[in-house]
Amino acid sequence: MSSIAQSTQVPPVLTKPKLSPDDWVMRTLIIVAIIALFTVIVLPLYSMLAKSAENSAGEFIGLANFITYFNSPALFKSITNSLFVSGTSSITVLFLAFLYAYALTRTCMRCKAFFNIVALIPLLAPSLLSAISLVYVFGNQGIAKSWLFGESIYGPIGIIIGLVIWVFPSALMIIKTSLQTTDGRLYEAATAMRSTPLRTFLVVTLPGVKYGLISALFIVFTLTVTDFGVAKVIGGQYNVLATDLFKQVIGQQNFQMGAVVGIVLLFPAVLAFIADRYVQRKQVSLLSARSVPYTPKPSTIKDNLFFIYCTLVSAVLIGMLAMAAYASFVTFWPYDQSLSLTNYQFDLMDGGGWGAFTNSLRMALYTAVFGTLFIFGTAYLVEKCRGFKGARTIIQMFTLLPMAVPGMVLGLSYIFFFNAPNNPLNFLYGSMAIMVISCVVHFYTVSHITAVTALKQMDPEFESVGASLKVPLYKTFFRVTLPMCLPAVLDISTYLFTTAMTTVSAVIFLYSPDTQLASVAVLNMEGAGDIAPAAAMAMMIVLTSACVRLLHYFLTRGLRRKHLLWRTK
Amino acid sequence: MVALEKKQLEYEYHDPKNDAAAAIKNVVGMGNKYLEIIDLVKKYDDFVALKGISLTINSGEFICFLGPSGCGKTTFLRAIAGLDHQTSGKLIQSGVDVSELQPNKRDFGIVFQSYALFPNLTVAKNVAYGLVNRKASKPDIQQKVSELLHTVGLPGSESKYPAALSGGQQQRVALARALATSPGLLLLDEPLSALDAQVRTHLRSEIKALQRNLEVTTIMVTHDQEEAMTMADRIVVMNHGVIEQVGTPQEIYQHPATAFVANFVGTTNLLPCTVIDANSVEVGGVKLNVSAPQVLLGKQALLAIRPEDIGARSINNSDTNSLDVLINEIEFLGSFSRVTLTHQSGLTLTAEFSMNSMRDLDITSGKSMKVTLPIKHIRLFPEEPSSPR
Ligand SMILES: Nc1ncnc2c1ncn2[C@@H]1O[C@H](COP(=O)(O)OP(=O)(O)OP(=O)(O)O)[C@@H](O)[C@H]1O
Ligand SMILES: [Mg+2]
Numbered sequence: 001m002s003s004i005a006q007s008t009q010v011p012p013v014l015t016k017p018k019l020s021p022d023d024w025v026m027r028t029l030i031i032v033a034i035i036a037l038f039t040v041i042v043l044p045l046y047s048m049l050a051k052s053a054e055n056s057a058g059e060f061i062g063l064a065n066f067i068t069y070f071n072s073p074a075l076f077k078s079i080t081n082s083l084f085v086s087g088t089s090s091i092t093v094l095f096l097a098f099l100y101a102y103a104l105t106r107t108c109m110r111c112k113a114f115f116n117i118v119a120l121i122p123l124l125a126p127s128l129l130s131a132i133s134l135v136y137v138f139g140n141q142g143i144a145k146s147w148l149f150g151e152s153i154y155g156p157i158g159i160i161i162g163l164v165i166w167v168f169p170s171a172l173m174i175i176k177t178s179l180q181t182t183d184g185r186l187y188e189a190a191t192a193m194r195s196t197p198l199r200t201f202l203v204v205t206l207p208g209v210k211y212g213l214i215s216a217l218f219i220v221f222t223l224t225v226t227d228f229g230v231a232k233v234i235g236g237q238y239n240v241l242a243t244d245l246f247k248q249v250i251g252q253q254n255f256q257m258g259a260v261v262g263i264v265l266l267f268p269a270v271l272a273f274i275a276d277r278y279v280q281r282k283q284v285s286l287l288s289a290r291s292v293p294y295t296p297k298p299s300t301i302k303d304n305l306f307f308i309y310c311t312l313v314s315a316v317l318i319g320m321l322a323m324a325a326y327a328s329f330v331t332f333w334p335y336d337q338s339l340s341l342t343n344y345q346f347d348l349m350d351g352g353g354w355g356a357f358t359n360s361l362r363m364a365l366y367t368a369v370f371g372t373l374f375i376f377g378t379a380y381l382v383e384k385c386r387g388f389k390g391a392r393t394i395i396q397m398f399t400l401l402p403m404a405v406p407g408m409v410l411g412l413s414y415i416f417f418f419n420a421p422n423n424p425l426n427f428l429y430g431s432m433a434i435m436v437i438s439c440v441v442h443f444y445t446v447s448h449i450t451a452v453t454a455l456k457q458m459d460p461e462f463e464s465v466g467a468s469l470k471v472p473l474y475k476t477f478f479r480v481t482l483p484m485c486l487p488a489v490l491d492i493s494t495y496l497f498t499t500a501m502t503t504v505s506a507v508i509f510l511y512s513p514d515t516q517l518a519s520v521a522v523l524n525m526e527g528a529g530d531i532a533p534a535a536a537m538a539m540m541i542v543l544t545s546a547c548v549r550l551l552h553y554f555l556t557r558g559l560r561r562k563h564l565l566w567r568t569k
Numbered sequence: 570m571v572a573l574e575k576k577q578l579e580y581e582y583h584d585p586k587n588d589a590a591a592a593i594k595n596v597v598g599m600g601n602k603y604l605e606i607i608d609l610v611k612k613y614d615d616f617v618a619l620k621g622i623s624l625t626i627n628s629g630e631f632i633c634f635l636g637p638s639g640c641g642k643t644t645f646l647r648a649i650a651g652l653d654h655q656t657s658g659k660l661i662q663s664g665v666d667v668s669e670l671q672p673n674k675r676d677f678g679i680v681f682q683s684y685a686l687f688p689n690l691t692v693a694k695n696v697a698y699g700l701v702n703r704k705a706s707k708p709d710i711q712q713k714v715s716e717l718l719h720t721v722g723l724p725g726s727e728s729k730y731p732a733a734l735s736g737g738q739q740q741r742v743a744l745a746r747a748l749a750t751s752p753g754l755l756l757l758d759e760p761l762s763a764l765d766a767q768v769r770t771h772l773r774s775e776i777k778a779l780q781r782n783l784e785v786t787t788i789m790v791t792h793d794q795e796e797a798m799t800m801a802d803r804i805v806v807m808n809h810g811v812i813e814q815v816g817t818p819q820e821i822y823q824h825p826a827t828a829f830v831a832n833f834v835g836t837t838n839l840l841p842c843t844v845i846d847a848n849s850v851e852v853g854g855v856k857l858n859v860s861a862p863q864v865l866l867g868k869q870a871l872l873a874i875r876p877e878d879i880g881a882r883s884i885n886n887s888d889t890n891s892l893d894v895l896i897n898e899i900e901f902l903g904s905f906s907r908v909t910l911t912h913q914s915g916l917t918l919t920a921e922f923s924m925n926s927m928r929d930l931d932i933t934s935g936k937s938m939k940v941t942l943p944i945k946h947i948r949l950f951p952e953e954p955s956s957p958r
Contacts, residue, residue, distance in 0.1 A: 469699025
């Protein structure tokens with residue numbers, strides 16, 4: 001009955017599975033995705049690199065441009081300025097956000113939900129908004145100019161405050177997550193050993209969030225060193241790398257030197273990115289599946305102190321928004337303080353009018369729709385394709401790359417690449433499409449990670465079950481995978497929409513007279529001295545982002561109810 | 570589980586493909602070759618998970634793959650399904666070479682350890698998942714689904730979501746879903762391991778009864794020997810990517826082919842020994858009578874004897890292999906006790922005595938007693954940990 005055969009010594013015939021139509025489709029799509037990502041990420045960056053080694057006649061001159069750059073004291077000063085401003089604001093925001101995150105996760109303070117929402121306000125607006133508000137408060141005609149004791153807000157002080165406000169939510173989210181994932185059992189152990197609160201903080205809390213803090217530092221540093229809006233509005237004569245890049249390209253039309261600054265700007269971003277990857281890899285090993293969440297215990301003094309702190313921070317964030325909102329309704333600051341909608345008559349001003357706003361809406365919508373389709377689709381292919389390892393690894397590399405490329409640098413490289421006369425994709429230049437592409441690429445990494453995380457959370461055997469029941473893969477995708485991933489899909493599209501709506505850096509070099517955008521209009525109107533209309537346009541952006549977030553909230557809540565039905569008894 | 574007519578499922582639902590499958594089944598018939606696996610190798614990079622496995626499975630058989638964790642059971646099962654393709658080797662299913670076919674071109678139903686029920690679909694839609702694709706009419710599908718749920722003992726739970734079911738119920742739904750398309754081969758990967766002991770015992774007999782009634786060829790992976798013993802027609806014992814033995818539960822238990830099997834299935838005293846001649850071995854200074862196979866003469870070997878085979882009643886000094894031993898520990902296990910015995914030579918044995926013997930012989934810790942190792946229950950295996958291939 002039993003029938004074990006001894007294996008023979010004949011060399012075995014290797015069997016290769018016949019590829020099913022599903023496999024062919026997936027592999028073809030993966031190749032298409034690789035080509036697409038290569039075209040919109042790698043090739044443009046390469047053309048920027050090439051440009052930096054050319055003279056204005058297009059001849060190769062090696063590193064001559066870089067030598068000129070580093071020998072020009074004014075340009076070189078921007079590097080130290082940038083590092084100073086970013087370093088200072090990063091450390092400041094880290095400190096502020098840590099306290100805020102600590103209050104939200106480790107105390108029994110009142111109104112946590114409120115403080116959670118308020119902290120997100122800066123995400124709704126371009127970075128310009130915080131700078132504009134600062135001008136209204138501390139500027140030449142500001143309401144609280146005297147508070148600065150004669151110092152001018154136009155310069156490093158203004159830039160630092162503006163940046164701190166703008167990146168506050170980004171830092172907060174990372175730190176909060178790492179505080180939430182610390183193992184509660186450690187605290188129980190510390191209490192059992194009668195450790196003092198200070199000692200517990202130093203020995204348990206800080207090491208637990210160490211990686212979160214470092215990660216936040218790198219991300220915030222990249223954001224601040226590559227931001228352009230704040231320095232442009234409130235920097236005055238204080239030059240930083242990002243404003244230099246703008247001046248070289250838009251002001252002097254010196255594209256070669258622009259490419260050089262672009263590459264210099266790429267450096268800190270890439271370094272921070274690599275360091276962050278390194279740290280994040282370490283962090284994974286810290287978490288265990290058996291951790292228990294930490295539940296804070298009430299303590300009157302602590303809770304009240306943190307409540308006061310959070311109230312102060314919230315007051316600043318709300319104040320920033322309220323100041324701009326109020327200023328946008330004031331007829332003619334500071335002479336005619338009556339409230340009116342004068343500043344909202346964008347069609348009477350330069351900057352693109354209401355058309356810019358509708359363009360922005362369209363662009364954000366396209367970015368959300370096509371971006372989500374492409375990003376989620378690619379993530380699905382990478383996760384579910386059988387075999388084809390090499391190609392999947394390439395895609396994974398491509399998806400990480402955009403995070404290290406500042407928006408302005410990406411935009412600049414698009415000029416070089418798409419505007420080249422011999423490029424068959426030249427027709428994209430100056431179109432809506434190129435801005436959509438730029439936005440999708442610029443915000444690719446975060447969206448991709450969201451998609452992959454959601455896909456990984458599903459039972460890997462769903463597809464196997466489908467195959468055993470002879471159900472084509474696409475049916476399983478639409479009937480099971482997609483519905484299960486809908487919350488993530490909503491997250492991605494909301495993220496893409498709001499970031500596309502608010503970004504300046506990714507589109508500043510790419511818009512054309514036909515495709516003016518709201519965020520750029522804010523910048524241009526402010527530059528032309530129309531600061532109140534700029535505030536008004538910024539408020540329109542805030543309003544739109546807020547509405548989309550609200551919509552997202554309600555949709556997600558509905559979904560969660562449904563999922564609760566799927567998940568619990 | 571509800572009693573059911575033989576093959577009820579196969580005939581209620583008509584589909585040209587299924588008729589073809591049924592026709593093949595009739596041709597093949599119970600007890601004929603259904604699945605032939607020839608020299609299957611699976612490599613993960615440098616690691617060889619399956620080292621050239623060959624096995625023939627008859628139609629209608631219930632086969633269990635039994636082996637320790639990491640021995641390659643799941644890998645083997647997934648290779649049979651085509652979910653993880655083998656590196657080399659052949660698979661012939663009801664006469665057709667399926668070695669290079671994708672899973673969706675093969676004929677099997679599968680239940681995973683995690684069940685992999687679609688959480689966003691109701692029980693009915695889960696069960697009907699494979700049917701909808703076959704262009705059957707709605708009422709037909711509905712009827713089929715309710716029959717299937719009836720069969721697995723879950724009538725009336727069509728509209729529930731999987732999350733609202735207990736582990737055992739989810740397991741049944743997964744089974745119904747796998748059976749819905751009337752596959753010729755049912756694959757179960759540790760289907761019961763996530764359940765608690767009582768549900769497990771209960772489902773064991775249900776699955777076995779269901780399988781017998783449907784006459785569907787079934788392969789179940791398990792690392793629980795009791796499960797394999799009670800359910801399987803034949804057990805395939807695996808270790809380190811090779812098959813150690815194939816046989817009925819009785820064969821495996823009573824005539825283990827290797828020391829590994831002897832030790833893995835049930836418990837065994839495994840004692841290193843030297844084979845002196847065809848009739849005797851030396852174990853730690855004690856000479857025992859055995860019948861040793863020719864190949865082991867003069868070699869180091871392992872002597873195996875099951876605890877329950879050690880005799881304790883009415884022993885004379887003249888009896889073969891009788892030993893004076895000291896009673897060390899006694900572990901009370903209900904109807905019998907497990908007793909650790911030491912011989913003056915340092916030899917330690919584990920024996921199992923019924924409560925009856927314990928009482929009659931007054932076996933208590935610290936006393937000495939006489940035991941025998943009957944020749945017919947002693948087996949000898951080559952010393953090296955078996956990895957013959
Ligand atoms: N994808 C893989 N890559 C590399 N090695 C693998 C992979 N899958 C399995 N293995 C290895 O192959 C061997 C057999 O694994 P398999 O899952 O078949 O074991 P198993 O007998 O099912 O064990 P268990 O009882 O724990 O489920 C293991 O040593 C495992 O580490
Ligand atoms: Mg397994």
